[in-house]
Amino acid sequence: MDIDLLKRFGSIRIFAKGGKLAPHKPLLLLYALAQFKNERIERIVFSDAESMVDPLIQTYGPFNAKTSVTYPYARLANDKSGIWWIEKHEKNASGDLSLAEARDRDLKAGFSEDVLRKFRENPKLIDLVAINLLDRNFPPSLHRDILDAVGLYLGQDELEVVIRKKRDPRFRGIVLSAYYEQCAICKYDIKMNGAAVALEAAHIQMHSAGGPDEVTNGLALCVIHHKLFDLGALTVDDDMNVRVSERVVGDWGRKLNDEFHERPIALPRSTSMAPAPQYIHWHNRQVFKGVVR
Ligand SMILES: [Zn+2]
Known part of the structure; x- marks a missing residue:
């Protein structure tokens, strides 16, 4: 090598x-x-x-x-x-x-x-x-x-x-458990043989940009909402409300906007586990395809 x-x-x-x-x-x-x-x-x-x-x-x-x-x-x-x-x-x-x-x-x-x-x-x-x-x-x-x-x-x-x-395998477990093994946006929670499937622990501030493997830098998201979050089609603001980018279009874009825009996420079991402002701000500014005021 x-x-x-x-x-x-x-x-x-x-x-x-x-x-x-x-x-x-x-x-x-x-x-x-x-x-x-x-x-x-x-x-x-x-x-x-x-x-x-x-x-x-x-x-x-x-x-x-x-x-x-x-x-x-x-x-x-x-x-x-x-x-x-x-x-x-x-x-x-x-x-x-x-x-x-x-x-x-x-x-x-x-x-x-x-x-x-x-x-x-x-x-x-x-x-x-x-x-x-x-x-x-x-x-x-x-x-x-x-x-x-x-x-x-x-x-x-x-x-x-x-x-x-390089990833900390505990991160996934801690984040999923904090959010009751549900997507924080749509509450998707299918399990097979007792294990959550197509549900992931998303980093709010990307790992490669210095985001830590901590629950306050995590969100439990279904695979679809995880991808949309990483692409900046979605973010979460300081009040823990979902924001949907105006770049999102299509029938499902309308559905996403109607159902989730400016609606609260499903919060974790304790306020100390909720997304920390510095990571949210990073995502708002660096990833979200829109402006969060
Ligand atoms: Zn979801």
């Missing part, structure tokens, strides 16, 4: 101060990994990066993400890790790549030559780098979706092993 290469990918500056969510770089890197693994494409042309990665930044990035793929596409090459290369280009007044030039010339960028060489010699490294990027930047409930979106396919075992081993 090439520890050095993993460290270089691990050193990329991703979270800004205060756990601010900035998944632009990891999303572009995951897309580039998929392109190399699937088609041996070594150079990502700007128009592809824009059409493929920009929508992902909207989905997995913070609300009203202003930065487009232009930002990581050029900035990654300035990173000390030396993992990224970009074709020569003019810089605009603020030292960034100009979107017009990137589009006009359809610039090329991609992994640096020595990284490509390592991937060619040992293709297994591609999966390892991808798993590390996912683990450090996104909640586990979204890993599979992100891999599907960039077209990267890993063995299920590889994904599970790395991601699960």
